[in-house]
Amino acid sequence: MTTPTTPHPVIFIHGLWLHTTSWADWTALFQAEGYATDAPGWPGIPDTVAEARANPESIADHGIDDVVDHYAAIIAKLDAKPILIGHSFGGMIAQKLLGMDLAAATVAIDAAQIKGVLPLPLSALRSTLPVFKNPANRHKAVSLTAEQFRYSFGNALSDQESEELFERWTIPAPGKPLFEAAAANFDPHSPAKVDTRNQSRGPLLLITGGKDHTVPESVTRSTLKQYRHSEAVTDLTEFPDRGHSLTIDHGWRDVADAVLSWLHEQSL
Template sequence: MRKPVIFIHGLWLHASSWLPWIDLFAERGYEPSAPGWPGDAGTVEETRANPDAVAGHGIDDVVAHFAGIFESLPVKPIVIGHSFGGMIAQKLLGLDLAAAAVAIDAAQIKGVLPLPLSTLRSGFPILSNPANGSRAVSLTAEQFRYAFGNAIPEAESQQLYDRWSIPAPGKPLFEAAAANFNPHSPAKVDTANESRGPLLLMAGGKDHTVPETIVRATLKQYRHSHAVTDIVDFPDKAHSLTIDAGWREVAETALTWLKEQGL
């Protein structure tokens, strides 16, 4: 049986941005797919045309959405998530719903304290207006360049923006921002779970949105569990590392690690 792999995108990228990864993982013998978040349409263009469909969905909604998808699978899947998708992947792993997880530049979970200025600037288009908690918000090309494409040529950043960017719900960002003040925050992950599958955290050294300091602080949250928790750094990569010209290095690293875990 081919092992299912579920890819989970983060804010402002459409699920179809995982297509190169899907092709590569299929070649390597997996059964990969990339379902969208609640409200996502099948294409970038359709999602842009109906932003209200994605508005208002928070972290718990996304976790429940993917948990339902996992239930339809014959075995626990491997889950690979980027940005907020990386947070969702960790939550699903902590709930013992996944066989393993790869969290790439994952949004900060409850308990992670560093809040670099670049992270605040990246989230400013949403966090600057409390009303955005119930809205969907799009990035401009300039904002995308800062949040995603700062380590690649400007022309490539523009190309990625034109091809993959979509409106994103503001609610998850507000939930993450308030996580350490809310004892029941949806950004809380069961990091002490001893029985969960292995986890790989990936960090981009030039990431503005989720700097390496956040990923390192996330790793420390797992110190009370003996379950496998590894980290890999990509010093010259930023938040676009899953979609830019260097994506294959990141994907191959994930494949090598999965093989090492017997998966």
């Protein structure tokens, strides 16, 4: 239980292709604001970008349930329910944990589609083609090229900034979660299913980038509709000129400040 003298815990959850150290600016800001922060990587993710690139086999073949169980075990060691902030697939994972009543609040930024979300825009298909072009990638870790990163993450940036972010933060990503999400609406037991009807869960903020190719705005708005049967707080914030890189690019602070403001509104 947190008290006025106990910092509230915040856990940052990265998505595919970005190393967890890409949250460094966020963790520093939230610490300065009085939160106790942690940004643990997914199962098998080494401590550094260089190690992750050198050891893709350690990352491969981890699915959605593996990642959820990994973060649930981390949460179980805390004295209070944490605030979860997730990007991309990390946003989906954070929503699942929220639906399981394991979070005080969740912020899902450009979150991967959950079961029940139907829109599948062409840009999203193109963004995930590096994985889906080979069925064997389900059990492998797949890297993006700089050009692929530019389309999927950096399309709202200059060529130079996209290249810099690619070199600084990208790592191989397991293909399994993407295959699981793609089949979600055909699988009654899909790991991409989220308890969107939970009435007692903490508040949820969905954030969408209007120029996101990987998780277009239509996907996030469809996600919002999945929560229509719950009276728990569910809000949506849009950054119209931002792409999938919005947590790591030059405008990250605008997004982080919006998150902090929303948390203060929730008395967190």
